[in-house]
């Protein structure tokens with residue numbers, strides 16, 4: 001008998017961060033996670049997540065719009081349909097719900113998770129099998145202060161947690177940003193890779209100048225220096241110097257990836273499952289990058305362990321992952337929401353074992369942080 005999609009539930013969890021996370025467009029002190037739970041007719045369950053950054057300041061979706069898109073538009077399309085026809089369900093959603101990639105991704109993750117759990121296989125096995133069991137993981141230094149960023153970097157190096165640091169810049173004058181990055185790069189020396197993310201804050205003229213300064217102070221990679229639509233600017237910067245240029249916000253799935261790759265308009269792609277519109281589309285973006293000789297980096301929307309685990313299963317199957325990943329989202333949360341946290345050690349994050357995405361939510365913190373539930377549970381808080 002066909003197993004069907006019976007019920008789709010959503011919740012927004014507002015979880016505090018361990019410190020203010022200062023980005024060019026917002027300072028985050030809370031992350032709002034949209035969890036999607038799909039219940040199937042055989043009693044199996046699939047778990048997904050769609051999370052954005054800084055309300056509506058990063059992109060057009062918000063936690064509330066993600067939830068609304070799932071509840072009001074995606075769920076009615078899927079109820080009663082074949083649970084195992086994941087690609088057909090995702091294609092239907094893509095045809096009927098324009099835009100809203102994070103909402104579509106949250107549901108698609110839950111469909112894949114349910115499918116893999118019913119087979120009793122880790123999601124990576126459904127995608128052909130893991131080629132790696134752990135992935136290098138970057139940490140973002142974004143306290144806003146060079147001295148505390150250096151202290152944080154030293155701590156991460158001493159604990160063997162991270163040796164790739166991404167600095168968030170673009171809020172200050174270019175000259176001040178370069179001085180800030182130079183201080184941190186000098187303190188860390190050759191013990192770590194230093195990269196920056198400008199989150200579209202620079203004009204092309206500022207970026208030309210900025211990239212030159214960043215290269216001089218030893219930065220390896222600069223992420224999305226100019227506006228997402230400025231593909232010719234991104235290409236001009238890619239062609240201009242030796243420092244690697246990475247596309248992030250400019251990528252919104254395979255069509256955008258092909259446009260950039262056809263022109264070799266970036267050196268590296270920050271491949272994000274949510275921004276791509278789901279795991280299958282993110283896989284296509286990765287293939288386009290690999291075919292074009294563009295480097296692959298596993299990107300995050302600062303998600304909880306749920307979407308992070310889904311990304312881990314996908315990127316465990318990527319043939320090449322030269323630039324590593326930034327799957328550190330759960331570590332930025334002051335409280336764990338998984339029953340068993342993801343494992344970070346030896347400068348890497350491990351692929352969780354077990355069926356599906358390999359993780360389970362912890363009901364107590366999930367209830368505690370749920371926007372709509374009474375806050376009666378008191379989880380223990382975690383240090384940086």
Ligand SMILES: O=C(O)C[C@H]1C=CC(=O)O1
Nearest residue numbers: 140199248300301302326
């Ligand atoms: O890449 C982004 O723009 C979003 C994000 C990823 C890491 C981080 O600190 O912020």
Ligand SMILES: [Mn+2]
Nearest residue numbers: 197223224248
């Ligand atoms: Mn970015």
